[in-house]
Amino acid sequence: MKKIKSLMTLLLxxxxxxxxxxxxxxDSSGEQGSGSSDSDEINESSDSSGAEEAKEYVDTVYxxxxxxxxxxxxxxxxxxxxxxxxxxxxxxxxxDMLFYVTAEGSYDSRVxxxxxxxxxxxxxxxxxxxxxxxxxxxxxxxxxLYSLEQRAASSMRSxxxxxxxxxxxxxxxxxxxxxxxxxxxxxxxxxxxxxxxxDKEYIESIGWDNIDWSDPDQIIGSGPYAVxxxxxxxxxxxxxxxDYWGLDKGYDDTVLEYVVYNYTDRSTMCIDFETGVIDLAIxxxxxxxxxxxxxxxxxxTPALIHSNVVITSTWDVVNNEYLSNPVIREALCHAIxxxxxxxxxxxxxxxxxxxxxxxxxxxxxxxxxYDYDPDYAKELLExxxxxxxxxxxxxxxxxxxxxxxxxMQANLNEIGVNLDVQVVDVASYWGNIGTAGQxxxxxxGYSTTNPSCDPSTHxxxxxSDSAFAVMRRDYDDLLVAAESTxxxxxxxxxxxxxxxxxxxxxxxxPICEYLASFVYSNSVFESIELAGTTCPWLFDAxxx
Amino acid sequence: MIxxxxxxxxxxxxxxxxxxxxxxxxxxxxxxxxxKMLLGATYTEEQYNAKREEFGLDEPYIVQFGTYLxxxxxxxxxxNSFQTGRLVTAELKGRISISLKLGVLSCCLTFLLAIPIGxxxxxxxxxxxxxxxxxxSVFLAAMPGFWLALMLIVLFALKLQILPSSGLxxxxxxxxxxxCNALSATAVTMRMTRSSMLxxxxxxxxxxxxxKGISESRVIIRHALRNALIPVITVMGSxxxxxxxxxxxxxxxxxxxxxxxxxxxxxxxxxxxxxxxxTLIICGFTMVIMLIVDLVYSFVDPRxxxxxxxxxKIRRMKxxxxxxxxxxx
Numbered sequence: 017m018k019k020i021k022s023l024m025t026l027l028l029x030x031x032x033x034x035x036x037x038x039x040x041x042x043d044s045s046g047e048q049g050s051g052s053s054d055s056d057e058i059n060e061s062s063d064s065s066g067a068e069e070a071k072e073y074v075d076t077v078y079x080x081x082x083x084x085x086x087x088x089x090x091x092x093x094x095x096x097x098x099x100x101x102x103x104x105x106x107x108x109x110x111x112d113m114l115f116y117v118t119a120e121g122s123y124d125s126r127v128x129x130x131x132x133x134x135x136x137x138x139x140x141x142x143x144x145x146x147x148x149x150x151x152x153x154x155x156x157x158x159x160x161l162y163s164l165e166q167r168a169a170s171s172m173r174s175x176x177x178x179x180x181x182x183x184x185x186x187x188x189x190x191x192x193x194x195x196x197x198x199x200x201x202x203x204x205x206x207x208x209x210x211x212x213x214x215d216k217e218y219i220e221s222i223g224w225d226n227i228d229w230s231d232p233d234q235i236i237g238s239g240p241y242a243v244x245x246x247x248x249x250x251x252x253x254x255x256x257x258x259d260y261w262g263l264d265k266g267y268d269d270t271v272l273e274y275v276v277y278n279y280t281d282r283s284t285m286c287i288d289f290e291t292g293v294i295d296l297a298i299x300x301x302x303x304x305x306x307x308x309x310x311x312x313x314x315x316x317t318p319a320l321i322h323s324n325v326v327i328t329s330t331w332d333v334v335n336n337e338y339l340s341n342p343v344i345r346e347a348l349c350h351a352i353x354x355x356x357x358x359x360x361x362x363x364x365x366x367x368x369x370x371x372x373x374x375x376x377x378x379x380x381x382x383x384x385x386y387d388y389d390p391d392y393a394k395e396l397l398e399x400x401x402x403x404x405x406x407x408x409x410x411x412x413x414x415x416x417x418x419x420x421x422x423x424m425q426a427n428l429n430e431i432g433v434n435l436d437v438q439v440v441d442v443a444s445y446w447g448n449i450g451t452a453g454q455x456x457x458x459x460x461g462y463s464t465t466n467p468s469c470d471p472s473t474h475x476x477x478x479x480s481d482s483a484f485a486v487m488r489r490d491y492d493d494l495l496v497a498a499e500s501t502x503x504x505x506x507x508x509x510x511x512x513x514x515x516x517x518x519x520x521x522x523x524x525x526p527i528c529e530y531l532a533s534f535v536y537s538n539s540v541f542e543s544i545e546l547a548g549t550t551c552p553w554l555f556d557a558x559x560x
Numbered sequence: 561m562i563x564x565x566x567x568x569x570x571x572x573x574x575x576x577x578x579x580x581x582x583x584x585x586x587x588x589x590x591x592x593x594x595x596k597m598l599l600g601a602t603y604t605e606e607q608y609n610a611k612r613e614e615f616g617l618d619e620p621y622i623v624q625f626g627t628y629l630x631x632x633x634x635x636x637x638x639x640n641s642f643q644t645g646r647l648v649t650a651e652l653k654g655r656i657s658i659s660l661k662l663g664v665l666s667c668c669l670t671f672l673l674a675i676p677i678g679x680x681x682x683x684x685x686x687x688x689x690x691x692x693x694x695x696x697s698v699f700l701a702a703m704p705g706f707w708l709a710l711m712l713i714v715l716f717a718l719k720l721q722i723l724p725s726s727g728l729x730x731x732x733x734x735x736x737x738x739x740c741n742a743l744s745a746t747a748v749t750m751r752m753t754r755s756s757m758l759x760x761x762x763x764x765x766x767x768x769x770x771x772k773g774i775s776e777s778r779v780i781i782r783h784a785l786r787n788a789l790i791p792v793i794t795v796m797g798s799x800x801x802x803x804x805x806x807x808x809x810x811x812x813x814x815x816x817x818x819x820x821x822x823x824x825x826x827x828x829x830x831x832x833x834x835x836x837x838x839t840l841i842i843c844g845f846t847m848v849i850m851l852i853v854d855l856v857y858s859f860v861d862p863r864x865x866x867x868x869x870x871x872x873k874i875r876r877m878k879x880x881x882x883x884x885x886x887x888x889x
Contacts, residue, residue, distance in 0.1 A: 091644055247654070249817035249825075250727060277727060280812045280821055283710065284726045287718050291725065443592030443830045 074559045076273040077540060080285045080294040083278055092243065093229035094163075094212035095170035106276060109254045111212035111237035112147070114160060123206055126262060127155060127213065127238065129192075133502060136201035143192045148261040149215045149238045157187045157194035162216035164196075164209075166224075177208050201500050206470070213238060240267065241274065252276045270559055286535075289316070295540040298532075305533040306363060318535040320365055321546045325530035326374045327361075327420065330458045330523060338407050339456060345522035347396035349386040351431045357423040358528035361416065365533075369526035372515040377471040378504070379511025384519040385526055393431045404432030412438050412455040414445045420459055420527060461530045471511060472499050478514075491517065561858070565851070572847045579843045580836065584625050587832040594642045594830040615642055628836070638837035643829050648837035652819065656841065658728065659811070659818035663804040665734060666741035670799060674746045675792065678753020683780060685758060693750065701747035709740045709813045726815040737814045741807055745799040752795045756788040789860050797853035801846040 094107050108116060115125045129142040147155040161182060168177035184197040198205065215236050219227060228234050232243040240262055241254035254274040260267075277294060279285035286304040289297040300308070300318070308318040331339040331348065338344050358366040373380045397407075409428070413421040418439050425435040438455075440448070448454040460474075475498075478491040491514060498510035518524055536544050542558035595611045612618045616627060631637045638648035681693045700708075716736060717725035724733045760766065761784045769779045808820035819838050826834035857864045 091646065247817060249821060250815070251729070277815070278817075279726060279815045281726075281815060284713065284813060284815055287713055287725045291717055291721050293724065293726070440591070441828055443590075443594075443597050443828060445592075446596045447592035447830075 074271045076275060077271050078294040079274060079276045080279055080288055080297045081276060082282045082285055082299040091229040092235045095166045106252055107212055108239065109241040110235055110239045110243055112239055113210045113212055115206055115209050126267065136502060137198045139196045141194045141196060145192060146261055146264065147238055149236050150242050150257055151215065151218055151236050153215050153217055155213060155238050156191040158191060159213055159216045160194055161185055161187060163211055163214045166214065167211040180208060201502055249278055251278065289535055295537040296534065298534045300533045300535060302363060308535055314538060316535050316537055318533060321532040321534060325461045326369045327461045327527045327530055329424065329525045329527060332456045333523065335453055336456045341400065342522055343396055343400050344402065347393040347431065349522045349525050350389045351393040352424060352427050352525050353388040354385065354527050357420055360419050360423045361528055362531045366531055367529040369528050372518050372524060372526050373471050379508040381512050381515045384515050390430050397431060405434060407433045409433065409456040410436045410438060411457040411459065412440055412445050412448055413459055414440055414442050417459040568851050575847060576840065576843055580840060583836050583839045587835055588621060590830065592830045594832060597829045598642055639833035641834050642831045648833050651834060652837060655817060655819045655822055658816060659804055659807060659820065662737055662741060662807055662818065663800060665738045666745065666803050667800045669738055669742040670745045670749055671796065674749035675753050678750045679757055679780065679785065681754040682757035682761065697747040697750050700743045705740060705744060706809045706813060708743060709810055712736050712740060728816055737810050737816060740810050741803050745803060749792060749795050749799060753788065753792050756791045757784060760784045760788040786860055790857060793853055793856055793860065797849050801849050804842065804845055
């Protein structure tokens, strides 16, 4: 009996200990999403003269973002991010980028006083005096050059950085002017100049390899907010810096604290919005967005993010014998009903593509789209002696592209062309799309995420050294010429010519714009517009 | 007993090795390329090759595996994530505790619910209570975890607004994911407890205990339960391992930054180092749980402890005999 009792006691004790252990450990820093943000009146010095004026602040804004598990990077190391820019919107809260893209798609800078090209390969950048990191160090041209060097040295760098000759770049005696040297005239230079500026002195005192980029205390930037709590893939808390230098420069910081939650499921994010846990939910499900619009409420406003992305379908003219025939390509281009596909993709909210490029891109020419005319398409195929079922194509797709591929399958079937839709995951898609014979069609969304809105990033697919074999390779002359001129009108002309050649060669079918949606609480926001970056501080928002 | 534990721990090494080989092979057979995932859409052939070289992906598979194994054995390192460049151990540090917390709490709940309900169901066999519990358990076992999770979120978070639907920010945040994780395990464990108890309470020694005039509760708890627990413990062990390793869906739905979410993300990005690290951890954890289960057997059933001891005795005896035979020769 005693043994049984002690056994039961032992088991019970174990259960209790385990339960206690499981409940313990690190938890959130305490403050949790209230959902409704209050406004406070705080007297803050808003200029260097010390004149006091009453300013209305918003306490905390809770933001939910969907990004799979990868959105909130497990590090605030801005050089460890892929692509040319700091693709984690949250980095903009802490660091100042040398240049950044605004909601309108233009570029701006908080730390650059002025800049100019003295010749084709020398750019002089004057840094503002009085810009400080959160540890009190002043931001200088040396920090800018150091940050560029780190970004360029990073294994995650993009090809943009190859044009900058950091060794030959010089800094003025006052430490505020940087003369940046490039190896050639480079039109798309802005794509390389949107790196985060790091505090050289601080980093060198600790040593690059010793910095823990996920430790809030070690994340030092000159941005308006400081990280106070950070759990990768889960949440980040940003507090307004009391000593923010930008107040003297007229930069606003209406919100005292931002809390960003990462969601791995969009439905859960929407439920959290509806229950008031978050004030703003970015990137909703199409069904959730449609429901919120349909139900309507005075409490919230659903809206769309026009992210300046156009989704296109490009034929493999290199590896497929049928697709190398321009008449067959023309037939296929006219067989695709882009109106129907747009509705399938985005319901009634979506916009049909109006040209080969996204509308905000440099050199965009409206009108290069193909009319839907299946009868004409069939006639063209007959003229080439193609019988029903003779052409069999394959398309690899992932995510939303499955909707496009399925609709295209129905369209092409109407003219007797078979399309085998193979749904794969993202990694398989990118692993196979450039391999000959894997996919006869490349579905892809062209995005302009660089500040200059220059399409050269995605147009590089058309270059002869592109890793993607599905593309034509006879556009090098235009692309290289466009990249090598600083004359904006000349670039626009070259890009225009490129689109015309594209259109006339029937290489690509522009389909629809890529849409994302968001919803915000009317109790917190008067209005808000999102485009380009999803950095909370850079939202074009008016708070209540 | 100690020899037995040491032996079991040593057995883990070849098992983990085989698991590693399998995972490594599967990862490398998967379509997709970690470097292409990392570099995105715009890169040159030169950059691609440089990155492959940096990751050691240009080496033959056997060299890649050998390097991984060498670093694991000599430095205890699981490599660096292709995506972030950080050590896999650093990447997983916080996540292991989150997944463990969820798993442990879920198992506690399973234990607290399933065993009493299973006992009541068995003791009150064919009663309304038994039928109700059985029906509920069949329902719970049949329900897909993600559906149950969404329904609970809709009910408790959206409609009643009494529990949070995501994250692990407060103690209330644990309730829904833990309940979701525990419910299907509870159903299985409860069914096992019931059938095991039914088998035991019909045995002669239980009837003897009753005949001796011992109260029914004492008969059930003291005499029947102990013997009925052995298969239940086995199921609990496997359920615990399944909960730890398989809470991928629950972590995704509730946006919990645990190992499950990381595993899915890493598979998507073809971040093999992280996939291998997580698999190794889950494998190690499962084997430890199985060892603990085997050890708990010996506490619950003295016959098993005796078996361990007698096996040791026999071994000692054999060794002695061998020694004596050698001396004799």
